[in-house]
Amino acid sequence: MENEEKLMTGEESLKIITDMINKTKVNISQGSFHLLFWGWLIFFCSLAEYLLWKLTDYATPWLVWLLVIPGVFVSLIYGFVKGRKEVVYTYATSIYIWTWMAFLFAAIVLFIVVWENMQFVAPFILILAAMASFISGIIIKFRPLIIGAITFWIFALVAHFTGPSISPLTVPAAMLTGYLIPGYILKYRKNHGSI
Amino acid sequence: MAQFKDLDPVLHSQLRLAIMSLLIGVEMAEFTYLKDQTGATSGNLSIQITKLKEAGYIEVTKKFRNNYPLTLCRITPRGKQKFTEYVKALKDYLNPEKQ
Numbered sequence: 001m002e003n004e005e006k007l008m009t010g011e012e013s014l015k016i017i018t019d020m021i022n023k024t025k026v027n028i029s030q031g032s033f034h035l036l037f038w039g040w041l042i043f044f045c046s047l048a049e050y051l052l053w054k055l056t057d058y059a060t061p062w063l064v065w066l067l068v069i070p071g072v073f074v075s076l077i078y079g080f081v082k083g084r085k086e087v088v089y090t091y092a093t094s095i096y097i098w099t100w101m102a103f104l105f106a107a108i109v110l111f112i113v114v115w116e117n118m119q120f121v122a123p124f125i126l127i128l129a130a131m132a133s134f135i136s137g138i139i140i141k142f143r144p145l146i147i148g149a150i151t152f153w154i155f156a157l158v159a160h161f162t163g164p165s166i167s168p169l170t171v172p173a174a175m176l177t178g179y180l181i182p183g184y185i186l187k188y189r190k191n192h193g194s195i
Numbered sequence: 196m197a198q199f200k201d202l203d204p205v206l207h208s209q210l211r212l213a214i215m216s217l218l219i220g221v222e223m224a225e226f227t228y229l230k231d232q233t234g235a236t237s238g239n240l241s242i243q244i245t246k247l248k249e250a251g252y253i254e255v256t257k258k259f260r261n262n263y264p265l266t267l268c269r270i271t272p273r274g275k276q277k278f279t280e281y282v283k284a285l286k287d288y289l290n291p292e293k294q
Contacts, residue, residue, distance in 0.1 A: 008209060010289045013202070014208060017216045017282065023232050064224030092221075 025093075029138065032187035033082075034075055034100070038180030042073045045126035046122075053168070062118050064116065095141050109144035119164070122171050126156040133178055144185045148178035206281045210235050210243045214257065214276050218253060218270040226247045226266035244268060252277055 008016075018157035045064045079097070106128050114121050122170040130152030137145030159167040206212050213233045213288075218224060230240050247253045252274035256267045270278070 008207060008212075009286055010202075013212060013285055014289065015206065015284075016212050018230065020213050020216030024217055071221075148263050 029051070031096075031136075031142075032183050032190060033078065035145075035179045035183030035186065037075060037078075038071070039175045039183055041067060043172045043175040043180065046168065046175070050168040050172075062180040063069045092139050096136055099132050099135045099139075103128055122167060123156040123159040126159065126171070126174055129174075129178065133182075137182075142182070142186065144182035148182045201284050203277055203284070205246065205252065205279045206277065208243070210239060211247055212281075214243060214247060214268070215239075215252065215270065215274065218268060219275065219278055223256075223267050224268040226268065229268065247274070250277075 045067055049061045049062045051063070083097075089138065105126060110121065110124055111118075114124070130149040133151035133152060135146050137143065137147075137149060138183045152174050155170040155177075159170040162170075206215060213235075214229055217229060226237075226240070226244070230242075233240065235243075235277060238246070239249060244253065244255060248255050251271060254269045254271055258265045258267065260292075264268055
């Protein structure tokens with residue numbers, strides 16, 4: 001920044017304001033990709049597991065969840081490649097990213113802990129995902145994500161209190177309300193420059 | 196129609212305007228963050244922060260973290276109001292036909 005006493009034109013003032021505000025803006029250009037990618041992946045895995053369990057004699061329907069492993073790599077690589085091209089990288093964006101990394105670490109630990117009782121994992125993973133979604137929604141000031149997080153907590157309770165015939169369906173239902181609907185709204189608003 | 200002279204002289208300076216524009220979008224910011232974002236020298240930044248503080252536009256809190264001094268800046272309600280008025284006056288100045 002040059003000497004503060006230099007006379008500025010109105011256009012220069014406006015440019016400074018715009019440039020500086022853009023530096024503090026949360027960058028959410030990747031947000032919809034991750035929401036939609038994980039929304040559809042988890043929706044598919046949870047529904048496939050349920051249908052395999054309900055309609056076939058397949059002994060280990062939970063194996064469909066192994067698709068999550070390449071999913072993590074796709075998400076990380078996409079985030080890394082896109083992130084390197086970002087011009088603006090704010091503290092808020094950093095908190096957003098690390099919130100989801102913390103969710104990933106917590107989810108890995110959770111899967112290790114409940115490995116022998118995977119049928120009970122749904123409410124716990126929804127509770128963790130809700131926390132990450134809720135914080136993300138607050139950071140980017142995006143209400144559909146906050147509401148989506150609240151629906152995760154509701155579905156976690158539903159999964160806990162309903163029988164095994166209903167609880168597996170809470171995960172795909174939660175993906176619709178918590179990831180896919182907010183993801184498509186975010187994508188739409190991003191494309192139309194309204195967020 | 197707003198005249199150029201109507202623009203708040205406290206804000207109508209490159210560095211002070213940049214500091215306020217950064218602080219308007221965050222809860223608070225460290226001195227080092229403001230220095231990195233504006234590209235100003237420490238001395239110049241200190242002088243301008245003091246001027247904004249004296250005008251009541253920002254609050255400055257000095258702390259220590261791991262034995263190192265930490266200066267935190269936060270925009271005040273008065274600062275927010277003045278910044279909003281400045282932006283409005285600037286818009287009026289740049290688009291006089293809309294008046």
